[in-house]
Amino acid sequence: MPTASSQPRRTRSGNRRDEAARLAVLHAADDLLVEHGFGALTVEAIARRAGVGKQTIYRWWPSKVEVLLDTLIEDSDKRSAVPTEQPTAESIQAYLRGFARFLTRDPAGKVLLALMAEAQHDPATAQSFHQRYLGPRREQEREMLARAIDAGEISPRLGPDATLDALVGPIVYCALTGASVPRGLVSTLVEDLLRPRPK
Amino acid sequence: MPTASSQPRRTRSGNRRDEAARLAVLHAADDLLVEHGFGALTVEAIARRAGVGKQTIYRWWPSKVEVLLDTLIEDSDKRSAVPTEQPTAESIQAYLRGFARFLTRDPAGKVLLALMAEAQHDPATAQSFHQRYLGPRREQEREMLARAIDAGEISPRLGPDATLDALVGPIVYCALTGASVPRGLVSTLVEDLLRPRPK
Amino acid sequence: MPTASSQPRRTRSGNRRDEAARLAVLHAADDLLVEHGFGALTVEAIARRAGVGKQTIYRWWPSKVEVLLDTLIEDSDKRSAVPTEQPTAESIQAYLRGFARFLTRDPAGKVLLALMAEAQHDPATAQSFHQRYLGPRREQEREMLARAIDAGEISPRLGPDATLDALVGPIVYCALTGASVPRGLVSTLVEDLLRPRPK
Amino acid sequence: MPTASSQPRRTRSGNRRDEAARLAVLHAADDLLVEHGFGALTVEAIARRAGVGKQTIYRWWPSKVEVLLDTLIEDSDKRSAVPTEQPTAESIQAYLRGFARFLTRDPAGKVLLALMAEAQHDPATAQSFHQRYLGPRREQEREMLARAIDAGEISPRLGPDATLDALVGPIVYCALTGASVPRGLVSTLVEDLLRPRPK
DNA sequence: GTATAAACGAGACGGTACGTCCCGTCTTTGT
DNA sequence: ACAAAGACGGGACGTACCGTCTCGTTTATAC
Numbered sequence: 001m002p003t004a005s006s007q008p009r010r011t012r013s014g015n016r017r018d019e020a021a022r023l024a025v026l027h028a029a030d031d032l033l034v035e036h037g038f039g040a041l042t043v044e045a046i047a048r049r050a051g052v053g054k055q056t057i058y059r060w061w062p063s064k065v066e067v068l069l070d071t072l073i074e075d076s077d078k079r080s081a082v083p084t085e086q087p088t089a090e091s092i093q094a095y096l097r098g099f100a101r102f103l104t105r106d107p108a109g110k111v112l113l114a115l116m117a118e119a120q121h122d123p124a125t126a127q128s129f130h131q132r133y134l135g136p137r138r139e140q141e142r143e144m145l146a147r148a149i150d151a152g153e154i155s156p157r158l159g160p161d162a163t164l165d166a167l168v169g170p171i172v173y174c175a176l177t178g179a180s181v182p183r184g185l186v187s188t189l190v191e192d193l194l195r196p197r198p199k
Numbered sequence: 200m201p202t203a204s205s206q207p208r209r210t211r212s213g214n215r216r217d218e219a220a221r222l223a224v225l226h227a228a229d230d231l232l233v234e235h236g237f238g239a240l241t242v243e244a245i246a247r248r249a250g251v252g253k254q255t256i257y258r259w260w261p262s263k264v265e266v267l268l269d270t271l272i273e274d275s276d277k278r279s280a281v282p283t284e285q286p287t288a289e290s291i292q293a294y295l296r297g298f299a300r301f302l303t304r305d306p307a308g309k310v311l312l313a314l315m316a317e318a319q320h321d322p323a324t325a326q327s328f329h330q331r332y333l334g335p336r337r338e339q340e341r342e343m344l345a346r347a348i349d350a351g352e353i354s355p356r357l358g359p360d361a362t363l364d365a366l367v368g369p370i371v372y373c374a375l376t377g378a379s380v381p382r383g384l385v386s387t388l389v390e391d392l393l394r395p396r397p398k
Numbered sequence: 399m400p401t402a403s404s405q406p407r408r409t410r411s412g413n414r415r416d417e418a419a420r421l422a423v424l425h426a427a428d429d430l431l432v433e434h435g436f437g438a439l440t441v442e443a444i445a446r447r448a449g450v451g452k453q454t455i456y457r458w459w460p461s462k463v464e465v466l467l468d469t470l471i472e473d474s475d476k477r478s479a480v481p482t483e484q485p486t487a488e489s490i491q492a493y494l495r496g497f498a499r500f501l502t503r504d505p506a507g508k509v510l511l512a513l514m515a516e517a518q519h520d521p522a523t524a525q526s527f528h529q530r531y532l533g534p535r536r537e538q539e540r541e542m543l544a545r546a547i548d549a550g551e552i553s554p555r556l557g558p559d560a561t562l563d564a565l566v567g568p569i570v571y572c573a574l575t576g577a578s579v580p581r582g583l584v585s586t587l588v589e590d591l592l593r594p595r596p597k
Numbered sequence: 598m599p600t601a602s603s604q605p606r607r608t609r610s611g612n613r614r615d616e617a618a619r620l621a622v623l624h625a626a627d628d629l630l631v632e633h634g635f636g637a638l639t640v641e642a643i644a645r646r647a648g649v650g651k652q653t654i655y656r657w658w659p660s661k662v663e664v665l666l667d668t669l670i671e672d673s674d675k676r677s678a679v680p681t682e683q684p685t686a687e688s689i690q691a692y693l694r695g696f697a698r699f700l701t702r703d704p705a706g707k708v709l710l711a712l713m714a715e716a717q718h719d720p721a722t723a724q725s726f727h728q729r730y731l732g733p734r735r736e737q738e739r740e741m742l743a744r745a746i747d748a749g750e751i752s753p754r755l756g757p758d759a760t761l762d763a764l765v766g767p768i769v770y771c772a773l774t775g776a777s778v779p780r781g782l783v784s785t786l787v788e789d790l791l792r793p794r795p796k
Numbered sequence: 797g798t799a800t801a802a803a804c805g806a807g808a809c810g811g812t813a814c815g816t817c818c819c820g821t822c823t824t825t826g827t
Numbered sequence: 828a829c830a831a832a833g834a835c836g837g838g839a840c841g842t843a844c845c846g847t848c849t850c851g852t853t854t855a856t857a858c
Contacts, residue, residue, distance in 0.1 A: 018830065038320040042818060053831040058820070113319050116375060120316035121237040126377060134376060157391070162381035166388060169369030176315055176371075177333060178325060182361035189365060192356070192391040214807055214850035241839055252810040257841065413802050413855040436718035442844055451805045456846065511717050514773060518714035519635040524775060532774060555789070560779035563767045564786060570773075571766030574713060575731060576723060580759035587763060590754070590789040612824040612833055639813055650836040655815065 017060070024050035025057055026074075029067045034107040038114045041068075065118055065125045068111050069132055075108035076133070082140040087148045093190045095144075096167060100186065103175040113175060138164065154194040166193050216259070223249035224256055225273075228266045233306040237313045240267075264317055264324045267310050268331055274307035275332070281339040286347045292389045294343075295366060299385065302374040312374055337363065353393040365392055415458070422448035423455055424472075427465045432505040436512045439466075463516055463523045466509050467530055473506035474531070480538040485546045491588045493542075494565060498584065501573040511573055536562065552592040564591055614657070621647035622654055623671075626664045631704040635711045638665075662715055662722045665708050666729055672705035673730070679737040684745045690787045692741075693764060697783065700772040710772055735761065751791040763790055 028050035032041050043064050047054045061067050080102040083091045103109040115133070119126035141164050148154045156163040167189055174181045227249035231240050242263050246253045260266045279301040282290045302308040314332070318325035340363050347353045355362040366388055373380045426448035430439050441462050445452045459465045478500040481489045501507040513531070517524035540558045547553065554561045565587055572579045625647035629638050640661050644651045658664050677699040680688045700706040712730070716723040739757045746752065753760045764786055771778045 016829075021830075037322070043820080044818060047831090051831085053833085054820085055822085055832090056830060059829085117316035117319035120312050120375065123236070130376070158383060158387050159381065161378075162384045162387075165369045165373055165378070165381065166365075166384060169372030170364045171368070172372050172375075173368030174364055176319065176375075177329070179360075179364070182358065182364065184357060185361045185365060188357050188361075188392075192395065193387070196391060214848095217808065220809075242841080243839060246810090250810080252808095252812095253841080254811085254843090255809065258808075413800095413853090415802095416804065419804075435720070440844055441846080445805095449805085451803095451807085452846085453806090453848085454804065457803075515714035515717035518710050518773065521634070528774070556781060556785055557779060559776075560782045560785075563771055563776070563779065564763075564782060567768070567770030568762045568766030571769050572762055574717065574769075574773075575727070577758075577762070580756065580762065582755060583759045583763060586755055586759075586790075590793065591785075594789060612822095612831095615834065618835075640815080641813060644836090648836080650834095650838090651815080652817085652837090653835065656834075 018056075021050070021052050021056055022060065024052055025061075025067060026071050028052075029064065030071050030108070030111065033068065033114060034110055038118070063124070065115065065122070066128060068115055069128060072108070072111045072115060072133060075106075075111065076102075076137070079106055079108060082137065082144055084140075084144075086151060087144045088151075088153050089148070089190060089194060092144065092148060092154070092194065093186060096171065096186045096190070099168070100171045100174075100181040103171060104180055109175065116172070116176075141168075148194075155196070156194050157196045158193065163193060217255075220249070220251050220255055221259065223251055224260075224266060225270045227251075228263065229270045229307070229310065232267065232313060233309055237317070240313075262323070264314065264321070265327060267314055268327060271307070271310045271314060271332060274305075274310065275301075275336070278305055278307055281336065281343055283339075283343075285350060286343050287350075287352045288347070288389060288393055291343065291347060291353070291393065292385060295370065295385045295389065298367070299370045299373075299380040302370060303379055308374065315371070315375075340367075347393075354395065355393050356395045357392065362392060416454075419448070419450050419454055420458065422450055423459075423465060424469050426450075427462065428469050428506070428509065431466065431512060432508055436516070439512075461522070463513065463520070464526060466513055467526060470506070470509045470513060470531060473504075473509065474500075474535070477504055477506060480535065480542055482538075482542075484549060485542045486549075486551045487546070487588060487592055490542065490546060490552070490592065491584060494569065494584045494588070497566070498569045498572075498579040501569060502578055507573065514570070514574075539566075546592075553594070554592050555594045556591065561591060615653075618647070618649050618653055619657065621649055622658075622664060623668045625649075626661065627668050627705070627708065630665065630711060631707055635715070638711075660721070662712065662719070663725060665712055666725060669705070669708045669712060669730060672708070673699075673734070676703055676705060679734065679741055681737075681741075683748060684741050685748075685750050686745070686787060686791055689741065689745060689751070689791070690783060693768065693783045693787070696765070697768045697771075697778040700768060701777055706772070713769070713773075738765075745791075752793065753791050754793045755790065760790060 025046060028046045029041065032045055032049060041064060043054055043057055046052075046064065046067065047057055057064075057067070061070070080095075080099045083095050085091070087095075103112065112133075115125065115129050119129045138161070142160045145154070145156070145160050145163060149156070158166065170185060170189065171181055174185075224245060227245045228240065231244055231248060240263060242253055242256055245251075245263065245266065246256055256263075256266070260269070279294075279298050282294050284290070286294075302311065311332075314324065314328050318328045337360070341359045344353070344355070344359050344362060348355070357365065369384060369388065370380055373384075423444060426444045427439060430443055430447060439462060441452055441455055444450075444462065444465065445455055455462075455465070459468070478493075478497050481493050483489070485493075501510065510531075513523065513527050517527045536559070539562050543552070543554070543558050543561060556564065568583060568587065569579055572583075622643060625643045626638065629642055629646060638661060640651055640654055643649075643661065643664065644654055654661075654664070658667070677692075677696050680692050682688070684692075700709065709730075712722065712726050716726045735758070738761050742751070742753070742757050742760060755763065767782060767786065768778055771782075
């Protein structure tokens, strides 16, 4: 991870990128999305709320979607990290439960839903969203599965991607339809798909 | 001057709703969505393409989303109907496969994805989408499950909604991420979730 | 439910023109102009107010301007008639004063001003307005002058049209600028232009 | 191709008002009025013709009427200025003749007629038109009269406003009715109203 | 008497313009 | 050099009327 300059940084600009402006934009976008929905998330509104010029946004982000993507990537790792320690069936299940909570309860989860939605409307968003979020995440999840299989913790009947679609898909679907994830769903999925009884 | 007012007489409108205009709007919306994506789906573009006044759209539909919903409801029943005959595990599996094909291959499936996406952005869309599409569909699917259970065809470990989320969720998730539904996913889901081996 | 078609029963129409509808349109137009100004005088508003279908207006009048012209012609003769008896300098002066009052005080005078205004905006209006109102009126006024000259009542230094422009122009101009006609203006005009002292 | 970044450099805009856009709007409005009449003078048409966004018009002018008023005020002083030197009966007469020519011949005169007309239809136009054009002009004319009276050049029988109404009214009236100002009218008015023979 | 034909109210239709909002680009000015 | 500010050309929004057109009803006249 690169440097990340530290001090409060009060001076409003200079000839280097203004970190305060960057954060103001990210927070403004996040807040607007949560408070007024994606429809109210216009570049002008972000700039207004962040007390920033429109050009400052266009200078650093190709579109408002990339702003959201930046917030998502930061928040996602914080609030729903893929287990990197030696995973067990239980820790995988816990990860899925955490992911479900993130999606359906955490305001930051709204960002993910909004981006997944916007990706349906705009190919450029789809491209970025896959490259910067879905792809890396899926890669981590595949690794998690592989290590659990290696350790004999699980033995899924399906290939890694199909398995992950089967586990994550229902959770995402519930979130998209505004429903809570039904009690027992995650555990049953884990039990039936990751530990199929041998014939 | 010879009279010659003979042929079927282009009736073009009158005091009552013009069916030709209605169809032109529905088709224009569908075509625009498939050809240029949701971003190009403006009321003005629909009107232009349908050869119709904007007011004619606003007169009959509260928003472009409702236009899409109308086309979805008509198409969905035609191209991916929920089985109403006595369902078996096999016919349920066939329904899911048909649904997957509808979502990922059929242009009309794009309409469903677009609406599910727009529902994330706009509460009014979410409301309509649930009330007019998701709700009735889920109801039919519940009935399908119930009859299959009664007939002893299946015995799901989860409640009806959780079962349906687990079956439909992965398919929708694949479609949303632009992936094809992995081979074996549907059959494994049906087998593991609807016919759990007796202990 | 016994209907009992009792009340006077507005006999809604028949095979011939409906006089009630005609009057309703004329009055609605007049009222709208006076109450809400020319800007609110749309065909739809007239129809709404008169309780009449738009087509009924378009059937009998080529435009809303002709509706106004109809009301003007009826009212103008009633409220500011050109003297036809043997005119004197005094009766001419009285006519001009009456005309000034009509223009600046009488609601029906607003119709004349509105038409004169609209004639600036639209050549068709100008054409009709001249043909149906200004022309005939000017003709009557010329006759009035001619008879007064013949009788030795007046001896204007200018030709008939120039004289009338000089007499009527200031009154119309005051009305158009929203001013009242200054005290003494009419009498001075009559005295100085119609009875010039012999050199 | 040699570099030659020489010419005035189409600056096209910036933080401050774009003078080129302002002029383009004024000229477009003027041209449209003269060429196609007030009916064709829509904000959209002005924007189209000026090669300007609609918002640029709405940003600087409250309505199309104010655009016209701006052109009128600029043109009016250039083409029909009120005499400021010591006025004589002759220079007053010349001014009136110039004004008559302006109104009936000069394309810019159409703007005045159109505004006077629109003032009949819309109170806001009336307000602006009086405040920004009629009022100041009348003030200049009153001054002209006053100085001529002081110098003993004229001795009108009527008060200043009535005198001006009597002089200007017939000219405006002729222009409004599409007539040319009759030969002899102006000179007779000046002679009979400004130089009344002493009793 | 019944059939025809005209005028009626209602209102849907394809359009045009309204005045507003936001897009993404561009310039100016300040730090 | 970067930032705030905001004007710019463009284009979609949802509304109001335009003038035309059917619809179904009502009623006076013609057969």
